[in-house]
Amino acid sequence: MTVQTVILAAGMGSRLGRSLPKPLTELNDGRSIMQQQHDNIRAAFGDDARITTVVGYRAEAIVDAFPDVHYVHNDRYDQTNTSKSLLRALTATGKGGVLWMNGDVVFDPRVLGRAIELIEGDRSFVTVNTAKVSDEEVKYTLSEDGFVKELSKTVTGGIGEAVGINYISSRDKRAFIRQLNRVADQDYFERALELAIVEDGLQLRVMDISDLYAVEVDFAEDLERANLFV
Template identity: 50%
Template sequence: MKTIILAAGIGSRLGNPYPKALTPLKNGKSIMEMMVESLSSYFSINDLLTVVGFKKNSIMERFPDITYIYNPYFDTTNTSKSLLCALKKCRDESVLWLNGDVVFDPLLLNELVPHIEKDQSFVAVNTCSVADEEVKYTLEDGYIQNLSKEVINGLGEAVGINYISAKDVPLFIKELEACEAQDYFEKGLEVMIAKHQTKIQAVDISKFNCMEVDFKEDLEHVNSFL
Protein backbone atom coordinates (compact mmCIF):
# COMPACT_ATOMS: atom_id res chain seq x y z
CA MET A 1 0.00 0.00 0.00
CA LYS A 2 1.10 3.56 -0.77
CA THR A 3 0.27 6.55 1.39
CA ILE A 4 -0.21 9.92 -0.30
CA ILE A 5 -0.32 13.44 1.14
CA LEU A 6 -1.83 16.11 -1.12
CA ALA A 7 0.15 19.30 -0.41
CA ALA A 8 0.29 21.10 -3.76
CA GLY A 9 -2.28 23.84 -3.18
CA ILE A 10 -1.74 27.50 -2.39
CA GLY A 11 -4.12 27.51 0.59
CA SER A 12 -5.11 31.11 -0.01
CA ARG A 13 -8.01 31.06 2.47
CA LEU A 14 -5.63 30.67 5.39
CA GLY A 15 -3.45 33.52 4.13
CA ASN A 16 -0.04 31.92 4.66
CA PRO A 17 2.94 33.00 2.50
CA TYR A 18 4.04 29.32 2.54
CA PRO A 19 2.32 25.96 1.83
CA LYS A 20 -0.56 25.26 4.19
CA ALA A 21 0.98 21.94 5.18
CA LEU A 22 3.81 23.88 6.86
CA THR A 23 1.43 25.86 9.08
CA PRO A 24 2.90 25.89 12.61
CA LEU A 25 0.74 24.55 15.42
CA LYS A 26 0.60 25.28 19.13
CA ASN A 27 2.63 22.16 19.96
CA GLY A 28 5.62 23.47 17.99
CA LYS A 29 5.13 21.17 15.02
CA SER A 30 3.74 21.88 11.56
CA ILE A 31 0.62 20.18 10.17
CA MET A 32 2.75 18.05 7.86
CA GLU A 33 5.22 17.16 10.58
CA MET A 34 2.38 15.72 12.63
CA MET A 35 1.03 13.85 9.62
CA VAL A 36 4.40 12.34 8.70
CA GLU A 37 5.10 11.27 12.29
CA SER A 38 1.68 9.64 12.63
CA LEU A 39 1.73 7.88 9.26
CA SER A 40 5.30 6.63 9.59
CA SER A 41 4.48 5.06 12.97
CA TYR A 42 1.94 2.80 11.22
CA PHE A 43 3.24 2.50 7.66
CA SER A 44 6.66 2.58 5.98
CA ILE A 45 7.94 6.05 5.17
CA ASN A 46 9.39 4.48 2.01
CA ASP A 47 5.81 4.10 0.77
CA LEU A 48 4.88 7.71 1.51
CA LEU A 49 4.40 10.01 -1.49
CA THR A 50 3.67 13.73 -1.27
CA VAL A 51 2.24 15.77 -4.14
CA VAL A 52 3.76 19.26 -4.09
CA GLY A 53 3.31 22.42 -6.12
CA PHE A 54 3.21 25.83 -4.44
CA LYS A 55 6.67 26.66 -3.05
CA LYS A 56 7.54 22.99 -3.29
CA ASN A 57 11.15 23.39 -2.19
CA SER A 58 10.09 24.60 1.25
CA ILE A 59 8.37 21.25 1.85
CA MET A 60 11.00 19.09 0.17
CA GLU A 61 13.85 20.63 2.15
CA ARG A 62 11.96 20.19 5.42
CA PHE A 63 11.19 16.49 4.78
CA PRO A 64 14.03 15.10 2.64
CA ASP A 65 13.23 11.41 3.27
CA ILE A 66 9.88 11.49 1.47
CA THR A 67 9.26 10.73 -2.21
CA TYR A 68 7.73 13.69 -4.06
CA ILE A 69 5.52 14.11 -7.11
CA TYR A 70 5.22 17.56 -8.67
CA ASN A 71 1.94 18.93 -9.97
CA PRO A 72 3.11 21.71 -12.33
CA TYR A 73 -0.48 22.97 -12.67
CA PHE A 74 -1.02 23.43 -8.94
CA ASP A 75 -2.24 27.00 -9.43
CA THR A 76 -4.98 26.08 -11.93
CA THR A 77 -6.08 22.63 -10.73
CA ASN A 78 -7.65 21.14 -7.61
CA THR A 79 -7.22 17.92 -5.63
CA SER A 80 -8.62 15.67 -8.39
CA LYS A 81 -5.59 16.39 -10.56
CA SER A 82 -3.03 16.33 -7.75
CA LEU A 83 -4.26 12.90 -6.68
CA LEU A 84 -4.25 11.78 -10.31
CA CYS A 85 -0.55 12.67 -10.59
CA ALA A 86 0.20 10.35 -7.68
CA LEU A 87 -2.11 7.46 -8.60
CA LYS A 88 -0.46 7.17 -12.00
CA LYS A 89 2.72 6.26 -10.13
CA CYS A 90 1.07 3.42 -8.19
CA ARG A 91 -1.53 1.92 -10.53
CA ASP A 92 -1.31 -1.59 -9.09
CA GLU A 93 -1.39 -0.78 -5.38
CA SER A 94 -3.98 0.24 -2.87
CA VAL A 95 -3.69 3.82 -1.63
CA LEU A 96 -4.42 5.66 1.60
CA TRP A 97 -4.46 9.38 0.90
CA LEU A 98 -4.91 12.52 2.96
CA ASN A 99 -5.40 16.18 2.29
CA GLY A 100 -2.29 18.04 3.38
CA ASP A 101 -4.16 20.22 5.86
CA VAL A 102 -5.60 17.51 8.15
CA VAL A 103 -4.70 17.50 11.83
CA PHE A 104 -5.78 14.30 13.55
CA ASP A 105 -5.30 12.13 16.62
CA PRO A 106 -2.81 9.39 15.57
CA LEU A 107 -5.01 6.79 17.29
CA LEU A 108 -7.52 7.42 14.52
CA LEU A 109 -5.34 5.19 12.32
CA ASN A 110 -6.18 2.22 14.58
CA GLU A 111 -9.77 2.62 13.44
CA LEU A 112 -8.75 2.56 9.77
CA VAL A 113 -6.30 -0.37 9.77
CA PRO A 114 -8.97 -3.14 9.91
CA HIS A 115 -10.70 -1.66 6.85
CA ILE A 116 -7.37 -1.37 5.05
CA GLU A 117 -6.62 -5.00 5.85
CA LYS A 118 -9.97 -5.96 4.30
CA ASP A 119 -8.97 -3.90 1.23
CA GLN A 120 -12.31 -2.10 1.21
CA SER A 121 -12.40 1.37 -0.34
CA PHE A 122 -13.62 3.96 2.17
CA VAL A 123 -13.99 7.61 3.09
CA ALA A 124 -13.39 8.57 6.73
CA VAL A 125 -16.28 10.67 8.03
CA ASN A 126 -17.35 12.71 11.03
CA THR A 127 -21.03 12.27 11.87
CA CYS A 128 -20.99 14.96 14.59
CA SER A 129 -20.63 17.85 12.16
CA VAL A 130 -22.26 18.74 8.84
CA ALA A 131 -20.94 22.17 7.83
CA ASP A 132 -22.02 23.83 4.58
CA GLU A 133 -18.42 24.28 3.40
CA GLU A 134 -17.48 20.61 3.83
CA VAL A 135 -17.95 17.55 1.62
CA LYS A 136 -21.01 15.67 2.87
CA TYR A 137 -22.42 12.21 2.16
CA THR A 138 -25.50 10.02 2.17
CA LEU A 139 -25.76 6.23 2.35
CA GLU A 140 -27.68 3.51 0.54
CA ASP A 141 -27.50 -0.15 1.63
CA GLY A 142 -24.60 0.70 3.90
CA TYR A 143 -22.41 2.31 1.23
CA ILE A 144 -21.92 5.91 0.12
CA GLN A 145 -24.54 7.09 -2.36
CA ASN A 146 -23.76 10.82 -2.71
CA LEU A 147 -20.51 12.62 -1.89
CA SER A 148 -20.07 16.35 -2.49
CA LYS A 149 -20.38 19.80 -0.96
CA GLU A 150 -23.84 20.08 -2.52
CA VAL A 151 -25.35 17.07 -0.72
CA ILE A 152 -28.62 17.93 1.05
CA ASN A 153 -29.42 16.32 4.42
CA GLY A 154 -25.96 14.83 4.69
CA LEU A 155 -25.33 12.26 7.41
CA GLY A 156 -21.91 13.73 8.18
CA GLU A 157 -18.86 15.15 6.47
CA ALA A 158 -15.71 13.73 4.93
CA VAL A 159 -12.55 14.54 6.91
CA GLY A 160 -9.96 14.33 4.14
CA ILE A 161 -8.67 10.79 4.86
CA ASN A 162 -9.55 8.12 2.29
CA TYR A 163 -8.61 4.68 0.99
CA ILE A 164 -8.94 3.12 -2.45
CA SER A 165 -8.58 -0.62 -3.01
CA ALA A 166 -6.08 -1.75 -5.63
CA LYS A 167 -8.94 -3.26 -7.64
CA ASP A 168 -10.67 0.14 -7.79
CA VAL A 169 -7.59 2.21 -8.69
CA PRO A 170 -7.75 1.83 -12.52
CA LEU A 171 -11.36 3.03 -12.64
CA PHE A 172 -10.60 5.83 -10.19
CA ILE A 173 -7.76 7.03 -12.43
CA LYS A 174 -10.11 7.01 -15.41
CA GLU A 175 -12.74 9.10 -13.62
CA LEU A 176 -10.18 11.54 -12.21
CA GLU A 177 -8.90 12.07 -15.74
CA ALA A 178 -12.46 12.96 -16.76
CA CYS A 179 -12.83 15.48 -13.92
CA GLU A 180 -12.67 19.20 -14.59
CA ALA A 181 -9.49 21.00 -13.51
CA GLN A 182 -11.15 22.57 -10.45
CA ASP A 183 -12.98 19.44 -9.25
CA TYR A 184 -12.16 17.88 -5.92
CA PHE A 185 -11.17 14.19 -5.94
CA GLU A 186 -14.56 13.38 -4.36
CA LYS A 187 -16.08 14.04 -7.79
CA GLY A 188 -14.23 11.01 -9.15
CA LEU A 189 -15.50 8.85 -6.30
CA GLU A 190 -19.08 10.06 -6.75
CA VAL A 191 -19.00 9.27 -10.47
CA MET A 192 -17.61 5.80 -9.76
CA ILE A 193 -20.53 5.18 -7.41
CA ALA A 194 -23.18 6.56 -9.79
CA LYS A 195 -21.91 5.06 -13.05
CA HIS A 196 -20.22 1.86 -11.94
CA GLN A 197 -21.88 1.03 -8.59
CA THR A 198 -18.48 1.01 -6.88
CA LYS A 199 -18.81 0.08 -3.21
CA ILE A 200 -17.24 2.73 -0.96
CA GLN A 201 -17.80 2.63 2.80
CA ALA A 202 -18.10 5.54 5.21
CA VAL A 203 -15.84 4.86 8.20
CA ASP A 204 -16.95 6.84 11.24
CA ILE A 205 -14.02 8.41 13.11
CA SER A 206 -16.14 10.92 15.06
CA LYS A 207 -14.72 9.89 18.44
CA PHE A 208 -11.28 11.17 17.43
CA ASN A 209 -10.09 14.74 17.03
CA CYS A 210 -9.71 15.39 13.31
CA MET A 211 -10.05 18.61 11.35
CA GLU A 212 -9.05 20.11 8.02
CA VAL A 213 -7.52 23.56 8.49
CA ASP A 214 -9.10 25.80 5.85
CA PHE A 215 -9.63 29.00 7.83
CA LYS A 216 -8.06 30.74 10.82
CA GLU A 217 -11.04 29.59 12.92
CA ASP A 218 -10.14 25.99 12.08
CA LEU A 219 -6.55 26.60 13.16
CA GLU A 220 -7.74 28.04 16.46
CA HIS A 221 -9.93 25.00 17.05
CA VAL A 222 -7.10 22.60 16.23
CA ASN A 223 -4.76 24.40 18.61
CA SER A 224 -7.38 24.18 21.34
CA PHE A 225 -7.56 20.38 21.17
CA LEU A 226 -3.79 20.04 20.81
Protein backbone atom coordinates in the same frame (compact mmCIF):
# COMPACT_ATOMS: atom_id res chain seq x y z
CA MET B 1 2.48 -4.99 4.38
CA THR B 2 3.86 -1.71 3.02
CA VAL B 3 1.09 0.88 3.09
CA GLN B 4 1.17 3.44 0.28
CA THR B 5 0.10 6.88 1.45
CA VAL B 6 -0.39 10.12 -0.45
CA ILE B 7 -0.50 13.64 0.97
CA LEU B 8 -2.07 16.30 -1.25
CA ALA B 9 -0.07 19.48 -0.66
CA ALA B 10 0.04 21.30 -4.00
CA GLY B 11 -2.40 24.12 -3.30
CA MET B 12 -1.69 27.70 -2.30
CA GLY B 13 -3.87 27.64 0.81
CA SER B 14 -4.53 31.35 0.43
CA ARG B 15 -7.50 31.41 2.81
CA LEU B 16 -5.20 30.89 5.77
CA GLY B 17 -3.25 33.99 4.78
CA ARG B 18 0.30 32.62 5.04
CA SER B 19 3.17 32.77 2.59
CA LEU B 20 4.41 29.21 3.19
CA PRO B 21 2.44 26.19 1.94
CA LYS B 22 -0.34 25.45 4.42
CA PRO B 23 1.03 22.01 5.43
CA LEU B 24 4.10 23.77 6.86
CA THR B 25 1.97 25.79 9.28
CA GLU B 26 3.31 25.35 12.81
CA LEU B 27 1.09 23.93 15.52
CA ASN B 28 1.24 24.68 19.23
CA ASP B 29 3.33 21.59 19.91
CA GLY B 30 6.08 22.85 17.60
CA ARG B 31 5.35 20.46 14.74
CA SER B 32 4.02 21.47 11.36
CA ILE B 33 0.70 20.13 10.11
CA MET B 34 2.61 17.85 7.74
CA GLN B 35 4.99 16.65 10.45
CA GLN B 36 2.08 15.47 12.60
CA GLN B 37 0.71 13.66 9.53
CA HIS B 38 4.06 11.91 9.02
CA ASP B 39 4.20 11.02 12.70
CA ASN B 40 0.69 9.57 12.59
CA ILE B 41 1.45 7.54 9.45
CA ARG B 42 4.64 6.10 10.95
CA ALA B 43 2.93 5.35 14.27
CA ALA B 44 0.18 3.36 12.53
CA PHE B 45 2.07 1.65 9.72
CA GLY B 46 5.74 1.72 10.73
CA ASP B 47 8.80 3.12 9.03
CA ASP B 48 8.14 1.05 5.90
CA ALA B 49 5.07 3.10 5.00
CA ARG B 50 5.68 4.79 1.65
CA ILE B 51 4.75 8.48 1.67
CA THR B 52 4.24 10.27 -1.64
CA THR B 53 3.53 13.99 -1.44
CA VAL B 54 2.00 16.03 -4.26
CA VAL B 55 3.58 19.48 -4.32
CA GLY B 56 3.08 22.59 -6.41
CA TYR B 57 3.01 25.99 -4.71
CA ARG B 58 6.46 26.69 -3.22
CA ALA B 59 7.32 23.03 -3.64
CA GLU B 60 10.94 23.54 -2.62
CA ALA B 61 9.90 24.56 0.90
CA ILE B 62 8.14 21.24 1.48
CA VAL B 63 10.88 19.19 -0.18
CA ASP B 64 13.52 20.89 1.97
CA ALA B 65 11.51 20.22 5.13
CA PHE B 66 10.88 16.54 4.28
CA PRO B 67 13.67 15.34 1.98
CA ASP B 68 13.22 11.63 2.68
CA VAL B 69 9.81 10.99 1.10
CA HIS B 70 8.68 10.61 -2.50
CA TYR B 71 7.35 13.55 -4.50
CA VAL B 72 5.03 14.12 -7.42
CA HIS B 73 4.80 17.63 -8.88
CA ASN B 74 1.60 19.28 -10.05
CA ASP B 75 2.98 22.14 -12.12
CA ARG B 76 -0.59 23.29 -12.81
CA TYR B 77 -1.40 23.68 -9.12
CA ASP B 78 -2.81 27.18 -9.71
CA GLN B 79 -5.18 25.94 -12.44
CA THR B 80 -6.34 22.60 -11.05
CA ASN B 81 -7.96 21.17 -7.94
CA THR B 82 -7.43 18.06 -5.82
CA SER B 83 -8.73 15.70 -8.51
CA LYS B 84 -5.74 16.35 -10.75
CA SER B 85 -3.20 16.31 -7.92
CA LEU B 86 -4.50 12.94 -6.77
CA LEU B 87 -4.51 11.67 -10.35
CA ARG B 88 -0.79 12.39 -10.62
CA ALA B 89 -0.11 10.60 -7.36
CA LEU B 90 -2.18 7.49 -8.04
CA THR B 91 -0.58 6.95 -11.44
CA ALA B 92 2.82 6.97 -9.69
CA THR B 93 1.95 4.39 -7.02
CA GLY B 94 1.67 1.12 -8.97
CA LYS B 95 -1.19 -1.36 -8.65
CA GLY B 96 -1.75 -1.47 -4.89
CA GLY B 97 -4.33 0.34 -2.83
CA VAL B 98 -3.56 3.85 -1.61
CA LEU B 99 -4.42 5.80 1.53
CA TRP B 100 -4.57 9.52 0.84
CA MET B 101 -5.20 12.66 2.84
CA ASN B 102 -5.48 16.38 2.32
CA GLY B 103 -2.32 18.13 3.43
CA ASP B 104 -4.16 20.43 5.84
CA VAL B 105 -5.75 17.83 8.15
CA VAL B 106 -4.76 17.76 11.82
CA PHE B 107 -6.04 14.50 13.27
CA ASP B 108 -5.95 12.12 16.19
CA PRO B 109 -3.25 9.42 15.76
CA ARG B 110 -5.89 6.80 16.54
CA VAL B 111 -7.67 7.56 13.25
CA LEU B 112 -5.15 5.58 11.23
CA GLY B 113 -5.08 2.81 13.80
CA ARG B 114 -8.81 2.43 13.24
CA ALA B 115 -8.21 2.22 9.49
CA ILE B 116 -5.77 -0.69 9.62
CA GLU B 117 -8.43 -3.42 9.40
CA LEU B 118 -10.05 -1.85 6.34
CA ILE B 119 -6.70 -1.30 4.64
CA GLU B 120 -5.54 -4.85 5.35
CA GLY B 121 -8.83 -6.04 3.86
CA ASP B 122 -8.22 -3.76 0.84
CA ARG B 123 -11.64 -2.11 1.15
CA SER B 124 -12.22 1.41 -0.17
CA PHE B 125 -13.49 3.91 2.39
CA VAL B 126 -13.87 7.56 3.30
CA THR B 127 -13.39 8.80 6.85
CA VAL B 128 -16.39 10.71 8.20
CA ASN B 129 -17.63 12.70 11.15
CA THR B 130 -21.34 12.46 11.90
CA ALA B 131 -21.25 14.87 14.84
CA LYS B 132 -21.72 17.92 12.62
CA VAL B 133 -22.78 18.77 9.08
CA SER B 134 -21.56 22.20 7.92
CA ASP B 135 -22.78 23.70 4.65
CA GLU B 136 -19.28 24.49 3.39
CA GLU B 137 -17.87 20.99 3.97
CA VAL B 138 -18.01 17.82 1.85
CA LYS B 139 -21.09 15.87 2.94
CA TYR B 140 -22.38 12.40 2.16
CA THR B 141 -25.46 10.21 2.04
CA LEU B 142 -25.74 6.43 2.10
CA SER B 143 -27.54 3.94 -0.11
CA GLU B 144 -29.90 1.33 1.32
CA ASP B 145 -27.04 -1.18 1.50
CA GLY B 146 -24.90 1.17 3.59
CA PHE B 147 -22.37 2.38 1.02
CA VAL B 148 -21.75 6.00 0.03
CA LYS B 149 -24.32 7.27 -2.46
CA GLU B 150 -23.48 11.00 -2.73
CA LEU B 151 -20.30 12.82 -1.75
CA SER B 152 -19.86 16.54 -2.36
CA LYS B 153 -20.22 20.02 -0.89
CA THR B 154 -23.62 20.37 -2.55
CA VAL B 155 -25.24 17.26 -1.03
CA THR B 156 -28.69 17.95 0.42
CA GLY B 157 -29.61 16.12 3.61
CA GLY B 158 -26.06 14.98 4.34
CA ILE B 159 -25.71 12.72 7.38
CA GLY B 160 -22.11 13.68 8.10
CA GLU B 161 -18.93 15.29 6.81
CA ALA B 162 -16.00 13.75 4.99
CA VAL B 163 -12.81 14.33 6.96
CA GLY B 164 -10.26 14.26 4.13
CA ILE B 165 -8.61 10.89 4.86
CA ASN B 166 -9.56 8.13 2.41
CA TYR B 167 -8.50 4.81 0.88
CA ILE B 168 -8.96 3.36 -2.60
CA SER B 169 -8.53 -0.39 -2.95
CA SER B 170 -6.35 -2.08 -5.54
CA ARG B 171 -9.43 -3.41 -7.37
CA ASP B 172 -11.16 0.01 -7.46
CA LYS B 173 -8.08 2.01 -8.35
CA ARG B 174 -8.24 1.71 -12.13
CA ALA B 175 -11.84 2.92 -12.34
CA PHE B 176 -11.08 5.77 -9.95
CA ILE B 177 -8.08 6.88 -12.02
CA ARG B 178 -10.22 6.83 -15.16
CA GLN B 179 -12.80 9.07 -13.50
CA LEU B 180 -10.10 11.42 -12.15
CA ASN B 181 -8.91 11.79 -15.73
CA ARG B 182 -12.43 12.54 -16.86
CA VAL B 183 -13.52 15.20 -14.35
CA ALA B 184 -12.90 18.92 -14.84
CA ASP B 185 -9.69 20.58 -13.74
CA GLN B 186 -11.44 22.45 -10.94
CA ASP B 187 -13.29 19.44 -9.56
CA TYR B 188 -12.45 17.96 -6.20
CA PHE B 189 -11.49 14.27 -6.12
CA GLU B 190 -14.88 13.53 -4.54
CA ARG B 191 -16.51 14.12 -7.94
CA ALA B 192 -14.54 11.21 -9.39
CA LEU B 193 -15.60 9.00 -6.48
CA GLU B 194 -19.25 9.86 -7.15
CA LEU B 195 -18.87 8.95 -10.82
CA ALA B 196 -17.13 5.68 -9.94
CA ILE B 197 -20.01 4.83 -7.60
CA VAL B 198 -22.64 5.41 -10.30
CA GLU B 199 -20.81 4.12 -13.36
CA ASP B 200 -18.35 1.53 -12.04
CA GLY B 201 -20.19 0.10 -9.05
CA LEU B 202 -17.63 1.37 -6.53
CA GLN B 203 -18.69 0.28 -3.04
CA LEU B 204 -17.33 3.01 -0.81
CA ARG B 205 -17.55 2.37 2.91
CA VAL B 206 -17.52 4.98 5.66
CA MET B 207 -15.22 4.89 8.67
CA ASP B 208 -16.79 6.95 11.44
CA ILE B 209 -14.36 8.86 13.67
CA SER B 210 -16.88 11.15 15.33
CA ASP B 211 -15.35 10.29 18.71
CA LEU B 212 -11.88 11.41 17.59
CA TYR B 213 -10.62 14.80 16.42
CA ALA B 214 -9.89 15.75 12.84
CA VAL B 215 -9.71 19.36 11.67
CA GLU B 216 -9.15 20.59 8.12
CA VAL B 217 -7.31 23.88 8.52
CA ASP B 218 -8.74 26.34 6.01
CA PHE B 219 -9.05 29.46 8.16
CA ALA B 220 -7.41 30.95 11.25
CA GLU B 221 -10.26 29.73 13.44
CA ASP B 222 -9.67 26.17 12.20
CA LEU B 223 -6.05 26.44 13.25
CA GLU B 224 -7.11 27.66 16.68
CA ARG B 225 -9.40 24.67 17.02
CA ALA B 226 -6.73 22.23 15.87
CA ASN B 227 -4.32 23.63 18.44
CA LEU B 228 -6.72 22.66 21.21
CA PHE B 229 -6.01 19.00 20.46
CA VAL B 230 -2.30 18.70 19.73
